[in-house]
Structure formats: C-alpha cells, structure tokens
Amino acid sequence: MAPEPSEPRTVVHVDPFKTEVGQKGLHNRWHPDIPAYCKVKQGEVFKVECHDWTGGQISNNDNSDDIQNVDLTRIHNLSGPIAVEDAQPGDVLVVDILDITPFPNMQWGYTGVFERTNGGGLFSNDFDSKAAKAIWDFEGVYAVSRHIPGVRFAGIPHPGLIGTAPSQELLDTWNKRERGLVAEYGDPTPAVALVPNAQGAYIGQDIPDDVRKRIHDEGARTIPGREHGGNVDIKNLSRGSRCYFPVYIDGANLSLGDLHFSQGDGELSFCGAIEMAGIATLKCSVIKDGIKKLGDLKQPIFLPSPIDPMYAQQIIFEGLSVDVHGDGKQYSMDATVAYKQAARNCMAYIRKLGYSKEQAHLLLSAAPIESHVAAIVDVPNACVTMGLPTAIFDRDILPTDDGIETRKYTNAALRSDGVRCKQD
Missing domain, CATH: 2.60.120.580 (Acetamidase/Formamidase-like domains)
Known part of the structure; x- marks a missing residue:
C-alpha cells in the first residue's frame, strides 16, 4: 500500500x-x-x-x-x-x-x-x-x-x-x-x-x-x-x-x-x-x-511559469530614446530612456481616464503590464513598448472618435501633511 x-x-x-x-x-x-x-x-x-x-x-x-x-x-x-x-x-x-x-x-x-x-x-x-x-x-x-x-x-x-x-x-x-x-x-x-x-x-x-x-x-x-x-x-x-x-x-x-x-x-x-x-x-x-x-x-x-493571466487585448504605448516629456534631449540607443517615455505615455492615458499621477505610477508598477524592447538597432532611437491590459478596468478604455471618457476617482494614500509629487 x-x-x-x-x-x-x-x-x-x-x-x-x-x-x-x-x-x-x-x-x-x-x-x-x-x-x-x-x-x-x-x-x-x-x-x-x-x-x-x-x-x-x-x-x-x-x-x-x-x-x-x-x-x-x-x-x-x-x-x-x-x-x-x-x-x-x-x-x-x-x-x-x-x-x-x-x-x-x-x-x-x-x-x-x-x-x-x-x-x-x-x-x-x-x-x-x-x-x-x-x-x-x-x-x-x-x-x-x-x-x-x-x-x-x-x-x-x-x-x-x-x-x-x-x-x-x-x-x-x-x-x-x-x-x-x-x-x-x-x-x-x-x-x-x-x-x-x-x-x-x-x-x-x-x-x-x-x-x-x-x-x-x-x-x-x-x-x-x-x-x-x-x-x-x-x-x-x-x-x-x-x-x-x-x-x-x-x-x-x-x-x-x-x-x-x-x-x-x-x-x-x-x-x-x-x-x-x-x-x-x-x-x-x-x-x-x-x-x-x-x-x-x-x-x-x-x-517562466506556465500559468499567466490571460489578458490578450492591450493598448500598446511606444517610447523612444528621446526625452519628449522633458527637455527633448536626444539619447543614443538608451533603452532606459525609451522605457521611461513609454511609461510616461501610458501614464498620460491613464490620467485621462480620471486617475491621479500617483495612481498611474502605482498601477503600472503593480498590474501585469508587459514591456518589450521592440527595436535596439535603429540608430539613434531605441524603441520600447508598454502594453496596458484593457480587461483590468471595469469599463471600456479603448480610444473612440469622441476621445476618452474621464471619470472622477478618489486618490491613492498620500502623506498626512498633504504634500504630493510635482503635478503637470
């Protein structure tokens, strides 16, 4: 036995x-x-x-x-x-x-x-x-x-x-x-x-x-x-x-x-x-x-694990090795700069949905976001992409002819003195 x-x-x-x-x-x-x-x-x-x-x-x-x-x-x-x-x-x-x-x-x-x-x-x-x-x-x-x-x-x-x-x-x-x-x-x-x-x-x-x-x-x-x-x-x-x-x-x-x-x-x-x-x-x-x-x-x-969440539909945001969200500086094949630009582009979209800067930052860290190096040979611009799964939201977030619906949400947990990060 x-x-x-x-x-x-x-x-x-x-x-x-x-x-x-x-x-x-x-x-x-x-x-x-x-x-x-x-x-x-x-x-x-x-x-x-x-x-x-x-x-x-x-x-x-x-x-x-x-x-x-x-x-x-x-x-x-x-x-x-x-x-x-x-x-x-x-x-x-x-x-x-x-x-x-x-x-x-x-x-x-x-x-x-x-x-x-x-x-x-x-x-x-x-x-x-x-x-x-x-x-x-x-x-x-x-x-x-x-x-x-x-x-x-x-x-x-x-x-x-x-x-x-x-x-x-x-x-x-x-x-x-x-x-x-x-x-x-x-x-x-x-x-x-x-x-x-x-x-x-x-x-x-x-x-x-x-x-x-x-x-x-x-x-x-x-x-x-x-x-x-x-x-x-x-x-x-x-x-x-x-x-x-x-x-x-x-x-x-x-x-x-x-x-x-x-x-x-x-x-x-x-x-x-x-x-x-x-x-x-x-x-x-x-x-x-x-x-x-x-x-x-x-x-x-x-x-890797054979078990991953099945989020097939994503909105893909591109980032290049140019600081388009800052001083516009051109970098040579810098994938970190490209990643940051892809993330900033994705954050801007999430903020248009009605979320705060802090919430967008936190969400892209926590959710099963997919990021890939799309191109690393096309001088001078490295290209990195970031995919935002649409199904994690309780509403349709796809772009439409009328733009993106903005809703009002409560914010993330902030400092008790009210001091926040720099706002756009």
Missing part, C-alpha cells in the same frame, strides 16, 4: 506581524560567512515562510507616512540560507517554484512610491517624488484596491528576490565594482550604488561577534540583482517556474524573499509590485559541474 502523502516541512518560520528583529532564519545582507540556517535534501518538497521586504514597516491604512519614513537599511529580510545536500562550487542549483501564496491571515499587500530623497525610483527626479501608497486586498487570485478604484486583475505571485550565496571572491568583486561607481559618480539622488553599510544589517542566527561584525561590514546590500540571482524582480517566476543558479560555496545556501502578488515588467516604482508576506513551496536538485555543462554559466537561467 502506498504511503499517505505528508505535509511538506516548513524550514523557516516567520511572524509577518512582528519586525524581523529577534526572528531566526532571516538575513538582509549577502555574505559567504552567513551559515546555513537549515538543510534540505535533493528532491524534497519544502516550505519557506517569508517576511515582506521591509520587515513589517508598512501598515494597512490610508496614508503614506510609513512609506515616507521607511528605513531602507533594513530592507529585504530574506529567509535562509538554505543548504542543499551535495551542492558544491561549480555545480548548478535547480530550484522549482511550486507555489507562492500570501499568509492565510494576511490577505493584503501594498505598492508604494518612495520619496525622492529616501529611496527614490525611476521617476524620482522627473516627478520630485513624494510618498504615495496603494493597499491591495486579495480575493483569491485577484487583487483590488480602495486606493485605485475601478481596477481588478489576476496576480502572478513570485519571489522578487532569490539566489545563492556568493563566494568571498565574488563578494569582493561586487564591492569593488560598486564602490567604483560611487567613486566615479559621487552621491547623486537617487544613488548609483549602495555599498556595504553596517547600519540596519540583520543576521537572525547565533554567530560569533567577530563573524557578525565582518558580515555587517562587508555584506553586500540586497537591492540589485547580480551574478547569483538576487533581486531580479521577474514577474514570470511564478508557480511552475524553474531557476538554474550558479553555486559558489558548499551547500549553495539559497535565500529568498521580497514576495510579490503581482508586478508589471520593469517594476517602475522602487517599491513597485504588490509587496506581500507569504509562503513559498520549493524543490531543489543539483546538476554536478553544471556551470561548465550549461555553457560556462555566468548568470542564472529561468524557465
């Missing part, structure tokens, strides 16, 4: 209603000396509970003061590290993402626009960004928000951040090149790189004081994605996706967190996506000598 199925074990437990402080199995820096918190077998199905990326600093309320005052030295409280049996440097760690769900007793998430001087974001200088927020309630697979009325869409839950631990050599490489950026560009707003900073560092394990100090002083910040994976923010890494990560130390030491209920391509707000706390169900295996076998693997390979 076949054995009865058993519930997968939970290797990291988290209380999402408390800060990260005092909770075991969490860390917010990358360093090879952070010991594995737990170990899993190859082929074992296991669960990992994850805090939201700020460690519980954001509340389900109707103002954005918490976004304004968030402590960004404490962010990305990752669950792990999780050692995988028989993983060694030179191997490839294969991670199957079997499921991502919010906590049963925490069926909400948030999207935020950060202050230009505290975190900033892609449009922080364009808009002189001030804190704004949307709370999203989860209704099964759908998300709705009292702060962006008239919108409902299916989520694609995924880890914004997942990766293996670096070797000391790789960590030193990261720190050298990122310090080099700061040396070259100084201290602009927003920053060009975030170098090691002991303030806010957290390692939720009992380790010797000298090891803890070394990790705090040398540990790489978790904000950028790097060769090991990290903060990749790929919305298609949802249920059923598979990840191939280079292994740099014994056990691989997998960590993950920064869970999202939904996100658009590009996550154009720094606190973009619908951020949430939740539970990941994973399975791991190892390809021995996989780095060589997979073509001298320099960075991870991902197989």
Whole structure:
C-alpha cells in the first residue's frame, strides 16, 4: 500500500506581524560567512515562510507616512540560507517554484512610491517624488484596491528576490565594482550604488561577534540583482517556474524573499509590485559541474511559469530614446530612456481616464503590464513598448472618435501633511 502523502516541512518560520528583529532564519545582507540556517535534501518538497521586504514597516491604512519614513537599511529580510545536500562550487542549483501564496491571515499587500530623497525610483527626479501608497486586498487570485478604484486583475505571485550565496571572491568583486561607481559618480539622488553599510544589517542566527561584525561590514546590500540571482524582480517566476543558479560555496545556501502578488515588467516604482508576506513551496536538485555543462554559466537561467493571466487585448504605448516629456534631449540607443517615455505615455492615458499621477505610477508598477524592447538597432532611437491590459478596468478604455471618457476617482494614500509629487 502506498504511503499517505505528508505535509511538506516548513524550514523557516516567520511572524509577518512582528519586525524581523529577534526572528531566526532571516538575513538582509549577502555574505559567504552567513551559515546555513537549515538543510534540505535533493528532491524534497519544502516550505519557506517569508517576511515582506521591509520587515513589517508598512501598515494597512490610508496614508503614506510609513512609506515616507521607511528605513531602507533594513530592507529585504530574506529567509535562509538554505543548504542543499551535495551542492558544491561549480555545480548548478535547480530550484522549482511550486507555489507562492500570501499568509492565510494576511490577505493584503501594498505598492508604494518612495520619496525622492529616501529611496527614490525611476521617476524620482522627473516627478520630485513624494510618498504615495496603494493597499491591495486579495480575493483569491485577484487583487483590488480602495486606493485605485475601478481596477481588478489576476496576480502572478513570485519571489522578487532569490539566489545563492556568493563566494568571498565574488563578494569582493561586487564591492569593488560598486564602490567604483560611487567613486566615479559621487552621491547623486537617487544613488548609483549602495555599498556595504553596517547600519540596519540583520543576521537572525547565533554567530560569533567577530563573524557578525565582518558580515555587517562587508555584506553586500540586497537591492540589485547580480551574478547569483538576487533581486531580479521577474514577474514570470511564478508557480511552475524553474531557476538554474550558479553555486559558489558548499551547500549553495539559497535565500529568498521580497514576495510579490503581482508586478508589471520593469517594476517602475522602487517599491513597485504588490509587496506581500507569504509562503513559498520549493524543490531543489543539483546538476554536478553544471556551470561548465550549461555553457560556462555566468548568470542564472529561468524557465517562466506556465500559468499567466490571460489578458490578450492591450493598448500598446511606444517610447523612444528621446526625452519628449522633458527637455527633448536626444539619447543614443538608451533603452532606459525609451522605457521611461513609454511609461510616461501610458501614464498620460491613464490620467485621462480620471486617475491621479500617483495612481498611474502605482498601477503600472503593480498590474501585469508587459514591456518589450521592440527595436535596439535603429540608430539613434531605441524603441520600447508598454502594453496596458484593457480587461483590468471595469469599463471600456479603448480610444473612440469622441476621445476618452474621464471619470472622477478618489486618490491613492498620500502623506498626512498633504504634500504630493510635482503635478503637470
């Protein structure tokens, strides 16, 4: 008789209603000396509970003061590290993402626009960004928000951040090149790189004081994605996706967190996506000598989820590498400029529907927006497109001979002092 199925074990437990402080199995820096918190077998199905990326600093309320005052030295409280049996440097760690769900007793998430001087974001200088927020309630697979009325869409839950631990050599490489950026560009707003900073560092394990100090002083910040994976923010890494990560130390030491209920391509707000706390169900295996076998693997390979929301009809907005929304400057093949112009064109359309600048910014971060590099060879103008799904709105938003119907909506959650971003 076949054995009865058993519930997968939970290797990291988290209380999402408390800060990260005092909770075991969490860390917010990358360093090879952070010991594995737990170990899993190859082929074992296991669960990992994850805090939201700020460690519980954001509340389900109707103002954005918490976004304004968030402590960004404490962010990305990752669950792990999780050692995988028989993983060694030179191997490839294969991670199957079997499921991502919010906590049963925490069926909400948030999207935020950060202050230009505290975190900033892609449009922080364009808009002189001030804190704004949307709370999203989860209704099964759908998300709705009292702060962006008239919108409902299916989520694609995924880890914004997942990766293996670096070797000391790789960590030193990261720190050298990122310090080099700061040396070259100084201290602009927003920053060009975030170098090691002991303030806010957290390692939720009992380790010797000298090891803890070394990790705090040398540990790489978790904000950028790097060769090991990290903060990749790929919305298609949802249920059923598979990840191939280079292994740099014994056990691989997998960590993950920064869970999202939904996100658009590009996550154009720094606190973009619908951020949430939740539970990941994973399975791991190892390809021995996989780095060589997979073509001298320099960075991870991902197989996307076979489950995506079916939003066939989109309004496509084009963006070119010309700052048509600013000073008109011509840039040469700059896809970031082109992406920003596509987003600004899409935002202008959303605002014509009746939404505020803040709501347009938040919505394009949170909804399953598709963005593509359409052309990267036609000098001097790179072309990027952004697709806005029409079915996420509770009305027809297609262009007509009479133009676009404008409705009046309540606004996003703003600062309690009423200060907003620069308005057009």
